[in-house]
Amino acid sequence: MIxxxxxxxxxxxLGAAVLLAVPFLTARAxxxxxxxxxxxxxxxxxxxxxxxxxxxxxxQLTNNDDTTDEFESYDMKFEKIVTxxxxxxxxxxxxxxxxxxxxxxxxxxxxxxxxxxxxGK
Amino acid sequence: xxxxxLIVFREVLEAGLIVGIVLAATEGIRGRAAFIAGGIGAGxxxxxxxxxxxxxxxxLFSGNGQEVFSAAVLCVAVVMLGWHNxxxxxxxxxxxxxxxxxxxxxxxxxxxxxxxxxxVAVAVLREGSEVVLFLYGVAVSTRTGFLSMxxxxxxxxxxxxxxxxxxxxxxxxxxxxRLFAVTTALVAIxxxxxxxxxxxxxxxxxIIPAWGYQLWDTSRILSDGSLLGRAAxxxxxxxxxxxxxxxxAWLATLVVLLVAGRAVSATPRSRHPAGVSLSRAGH
Numbered sequence: 001m002i003x004x005x006x007x008x009x010x011x012x013x014l015g016a017a018v019l020l021a022v023p024f025l026t027a028r029a030x031x032x033x034x035x036x037x038x039x040x041x042x043x044x045x046x047x048x049x050x051x052x053x054x055x056x057x058x059x060q061l062t063n064n065d066d067t068t069d070e071f072e073s074y075d076m077k078f079e080k081i082v083t084x085x086x087x088x089x090x091x092x093x094x095x096x097x098x099x100x101x102x103x104x105x106x107x108x109x110x111x112x113x114x115x116x117x118x119x120g121k
Numbered sequence: 122x123x124x125x126x127l128i129v130f131r132e133v134l135e136a137g138l139i140v141g142i143v144l145a146a147t148e149g150i151r152g153r154a155a156f157i158a159g160g161i162g163a164g165x166x167x168x169x170x171x172x173x174x175x176x177x178x179x180x181l182f183s184g185n186g187q188e189v190f191s192a193a194v195l196c197v198a199v200v201m202l203g204w205h206n207x208x209x210x211x212x213x214x215x216x217x218x219x220x221x222x223x224x225x226x227x228x229x230x231x232x233x234x235x236x237x238x239x240x241v242a243v244a245v246l247r248e249g250s251e252v253v254l255f256l257y258g259v260a261v262s263t264r265t266g267f268l269s270m271x272x273x274x275x276x277x278x279x280x281x282x283x284x285x286x287x288x289x290x291x292x293x294x295x296x297x298x299r300l301f302a303v304t305t306a307l308v309a310i311x312x313x314x315x316x317x318x319x320x321x322x323x324x325x326x327x328i329i330p331a332w333g334y335q336l337w338d339t340s341r342i343l344s345d346g347s348l349l350g351r352a353a354x355x356x357x358x359x360x361x362x363x364x365x366x367x368x369x370a371w372l373a374t375l376v377v378l379l380v381a382g383r384a385v386s387a388t389p390r391s392r393h394p395a396g397v398s399l400s401r402a403g404h
Contacts, residue, residue, distance in 0.1 A: 068254050081251075
């Protein structure tokens with residue numbers, strides 16, 4: 001039983017899905033605020049950052065451990081695999097005032113750190 | 122051991138929730154076991170391959186390779202879920218009336234099954250590559266006690282699998298005529314959640330505009346970090362501090378799927394099911 005034209009309907013749906021999937025690829029202004037961290041012996045160095053509120057920033061993490069790590073923060077919504085010896089950059093903010101946790105999801109007991117966002121910095 | 126059990130359990134559960142819904146949504150379609158098993162197998166294989174290339178993948182797209190890849194596979198899953206729902210809208214009534222009637226439409230059923238196998242593969246691939254990387258790290262680490270951690274990881278896989286199975290059994294305990302309505306809604310919300318996550322991944326790396334950050338904060342009620350929060354993220358795309366584009370993608374996908382499903386099931390058909398009481402099963 002062939003009802004109408006199912007391919008047309010699927011086509012319309014696919015078109016809509018693609019439109020959703022690929023919105024406007026616009027580049028944003030460059031962000032000068034970068035913080036550098038390292039992971040060694042499953043500890044962040046430094047394990048605390050002070051950032052201004054209301055501003056987007058980046059954290060650059062280099063993994064100096066002998067295992068793959070996953071740089072993650074529920075509070076700041078990033079999650080990135082960092083293989084041995086490599087460096088990744090995550091973006092976060094703009095944050096409201098407060099303290100935000102980050103961690104290595106593969107070593108959450110030892111590798112933890114915080115970001116504190118304060119106004120007028 | 123407990124720590125590694127928890128880490129692996131969480132990832133397996135996230136994928137398992139999706140597999141559970143797919144199993145419930147394909148209940149009654151002939152030959153689905155092979156497709157779902159194939160999807161899981163492909164996902165595991167893909168996860169192992171992905172884990173091997175994690176380093177090089179990360180360097181693609183100026184360091185955003187992981188996010189772009191995840192967003193792309195999520196979008197594929199969204200399309201496949203949408204396809205399945207539209208197919209179900211067409212055939213749900215007949216299925217509710219007589220499961221076996223579908224035997225005559227095996228060829229078309231296969232297409233929907235293939236779509237759902239892709240969804241399963243994507244879910245297993247995403248969470249699986251994290252499990253593989255974690256367990257690999259445990260296995261090669263020089264620290265003592267890695268056997269117990271490995272054991273914990275394997276127990277985590279088992280526990281996640283069992284819980285997912287229970288969720289599936291719980292879903293199919295719903296009477297058949299209501300099951301289609303329930304799974305259609307679940308699949309639509311699942312797709313919306315995946316679209317939202319894909320948008321959040323891309324906006325998180327500034328690839329697409331975010332349309333506002335931290336629109337609200339419900340982390341005190343349900344935190345993204347809690348097990349329940351993670352499950353809600355996997356199932357409905359929950360985020361305790363969402364971005365604007367994430368909410369927009371979520372809503373738009375849901376609306377598109379509901380409208381498309383309605384349009385298809387409202388199409389006049391050559392053959393009406395005799396059971397009048399079943400006429401709403403397609404919605």
